[in-house]
Amino acid sequence: xxxxxxxxxxxxxxxxxxxxxxxxxxxxxxxxxxxxxxxxxxxxxxxxxxxxxxxxxxxxxxxxxxxxxxxxxxxxxxxxxxxxxxxxxxxxxxxxxxxxxxxxxxxxxxxxxxxxxxxxxxxxxxxxxxxxxxxxxxxxxxxxxxxxxxxxxxxxxxxxxxxxxxxxxxxxxxxxxxxxxxxxxxxxxxxxxxxxxxxxxxxxxxxxxxxxxxxxxxxxxxxxxxxxxxxxxxxxxxxxxxxxxxxxxxxxxxxxxxxxxxxxxxxxxxxxxxxxxxxxxxxxxxxxxxxxxxxxxxxxxxxxxxxxxxxxxxxxxxxxxxxxxxxxxxxxxxxxxxxxxxxxxxxxxxxxxxxxxxxxxxxxxxxxxxxxxxxxxxxxxxxxxxxxxxxxxxxxxxxxxxxx
Numbered sequence: 530x531x532x533x534x535x536x537x538x539x540x541x542x543x544x545x546x547x548x549x550x551x552x553x554x555x556x557x558x559x560x561x562x563x564x565x566x567x568x569x570x571x572x573x574x575x576x577x578x579x580x581x582x583x584x585x586x587x588x589x590x591x592x593x594x595x596x597x598x599x600x601x602x603x604x605x606x607x608x609x610x611x612x613x614x615x616x617x618x619x620x621x622x623x624x625x626x627x628x629x630x631x632x633x634x635x636x637x638x639x640x641x642x643x644x645x646x647x648x649x650x651x652x653x654x655x656x657x658x659x660x661x662x663x664x665x666x667x668x669x670x671x672x673x674x675x676x677x678x679x680x681x682x683x684x685x686x687x688x689x690x691x692x693x694x695x696x697x698x699x700x701x702x703x704x705x706x707x708x709x710x711x712x713x714x715x716x717x718x719x720x721x722x723x724x725x726x727x728x729x730x731x732x733x734x735x736x737x738x739x740x741x742x743x744x745x746x747x748x749x750x751x752x753x754x755x756x757x758x759x760x761x762x763x764x765x766x767x768x769x770x771x772x773x774x775x776x777x778x779x780x781x782x783x784x785x786x787x788x789x790x791x792x793x794x795x796x797x798x799x800x801x802x803x804x805x806x807x808x809x810x811x812x813x814x815x816x817x818x819x820x821x822x823x824x825x826x827x828x829x830x831x832x833x834x835x836x837x838x839x840x841x842x843x844x845x846x847x848x849x850x851x852x853x854x855x856x857x858x859x860x861x862x863x864x865x866x867x868x869x870x871x872x873x874x875x876x877x878x879x880x881x882x883x884x885x886x887x888x889x890x891x892x893x894x895x896x897x898x899x900x901x902x903x904x905x906x907x908x909x910x911x912x913x914x915x916x917x918x919x920x921x922x923x924x925x926x927x928x929x930x931x932x933x
Contacts, residue, residue, distance in 0.1 A: 531703070532769040533646040533656045536678040536686035537627065537663075540695035542640035543567040543831075544580035545673040546619045547609050552672070564588065564605045568596045577829065579611060583695070593829055593865070616640075622671055627663070635771045638832045641690075643683050645771035660698045668696070684767025685710070687719050706765035711738035720762055722864030724792075728752075737763050755860065781815075782823070783807045784871025790829045792863050797870060798855060804872040805851040812874055818843035820876030822850055824857040827869035835873075836861055843878050850874065 539545060541561070548561045560582065567580040578599050581590045588603040600606050620639045627634055630653065633645035646656050653659045660677040667675050674696040678689030681703050688710060689701035701709055716726045718737050728751060734740050741763035748756035761767070783804050791797055801824070812819060823837040836857045844850065854872050 530647070531681045533650060534680055534683055534686045534769055534771065535644040535646055535656070535660060536680075536683065536690040537623075537642055537644060538676045538678075538690045539623070539640035540674045540676060541580045541582065542673075543611055543616060544582055544609075546616050547612060549619065549672040550612060550615050551609075560607070560609065563607065564603050565607050565609060566590060566596070566599060567611050568599075568608045569610065579830070619671065619673070623667060623675075626667060626670060630659075630663070633771050633773050635773055637834075643686065643771050645769075645773075646679075657698060657700065664696065664698065682765075682767040682769040683771070684719055684762055685765050688717075691717070691719075701765070703765060710765060711736065711741060711763075713737050715740055718759075718762060720862060721759070722862040724864045725752075725755075725759075725862070779877060780821075780823075780873050780875035781808050781811050781819070781877070782825075782871060782873030784825060784869055786869045787867065790866030790868050792866050794858060794863055797858060797863065797867060800870050801854045801858060801872060802851050804870070805854055806847050808872055808874050809845050809847040809850050812845040812877075815877075817877045817879060818845050819850070819874035820878065821874065822853045822857065823871075823873040823875060824854050824861065825869075825871035825873065826858075826861060826863065826867050828863075829866040829868050831868075832865075833869075834861065837875075839876070843876070 544565060544567050545561060547567055548559050552559060562584065563582060564585045565582045566578045566585055568578050569576055576596050578590060578592050578594050578596060581592060581599075585599070585603055585606060588606075590599045590602055590606070596608055616639060624634065624636060624642065627642070627644060631644060631646070631649045633648060635643045637643065646653075646659065650656060656679055660679055664675050664677055667673070676690045676694050676696070677698045678686040678691070678701065679698065680686040680689050680701045685701040685703075685706065689699040692699040692701075692709075713736065715721060715729050715734055715736055716723075718740065721729070729735075729740065732751065734743060740759060743760055743763075745756060745760060748760065752759065785800065785804070787800070819840075820843045821837055821839050823835055825833065825835040827833045838853055838857050840849075840853065850872070
């Protein structure tokens with residue numbers, strides 16, 4: 530039996546939730562029906578459009594542009610500040626409502642989640658009927674609208690929920706990929722960032738159909754290991770596993786909010802190195818090793834995403850964690866600008882039975898362990914900033930996370 534996966538996505542979440550809050554506080558009109566955006570102080574780095582109303586969208590206002598630019602398109606635009614505490618409350622309320630029907634949900638960000646409907650289909654019936662019932666219940670109980678995409682895997686469910694908005698239910702089953710997805714512009718394929726889309730257009734790959742039928746060997750020259758994943762995605766192939774298991778609270782992690790949005794991976798490497806130093810130092814203090822490295826990013830639209838890699842050998846060596854975290858970052862999309870980055874180590878164990886590879890220099894690894902022990906002793910005696918790698922500079926690394 531094919532799996533049935535749903536993607537539930539709040540329409541204009543921040544603006545919708547602010548509208549709900551204002552109506553509850555006694556405001557006489559719904560800002561969703563006016564020229565409105567959610568944005569921060571224009572004098573600061575938060576002076577961008579975080580969410581916009583449909584009337585503002587029709588005037589050309591787009592998420593992510595500056596408030597100054599948005600006002601030039603829409604002179605009557607009104608700006609409202611974000612209310613993150615209330616957003617968290619509304620997000621929790623939505624997830625709790627969905628959990629009445631199944632525990633098999635995987636939150637992807639504050640305003641979206643995947644739901645595995647397969648185990649409960651015999652209880653609630655046809656998935657399309659259930660989706661219409663669920664979106665109506667969310668609106669009736671919580672006061673905001675959602676889109677729901679239905680498919681056989683997470684990729685297609687996500688694509689389906691984006692087809693047209695707001696307050697819609699769409700399907701993208703395997704047998705619908707050819708008709709519904711292939712004609713779309715390559716820019717619309719989930720996971721394709723702006724820079725990647727430009728590269729694809731330059732290769733005369735303009736639609737999802739073009740990518741689905743692209744030559745893997747040719748694509749590998751331009752996109753390396755990403756090529757196969759991109760072609761698979763264009764053919765509607767993706768994971769159908771909904772991970773409803775919470776993260777292991779015993780892991781060690783650290784993250785930092787950046788002073789400005791960063792899309793350059795070369796610049797983000799500097800933060801990865803600092804974070805890798807921080808978490809491995811804490812790991813060595815506990816005399817533990819980690820099998821799993823996780824990199825977390827939050828973009829300028831506050832969408833949070835995490836990728837992870839399991840190691841053959843558990844480690845607590847900074848260089849090894851940094852190398853793996855770079856490999857993970859290289860597979861992630863940063864085109865929309867990153868405002869937060871984090872590194873986490875999971876799968877902790879007390880002993881590392883290292884299996885030496887034929888291509889690995891054992892002496893260098895042992896030297897690294899001795900060096901890091903010496904560096905740790907210096908930091909313990911004189912403070913964390915007493916010594917650090919030459920590649921780290923104050924331009925990239927702030928005390929707010931190096932001193933933890």
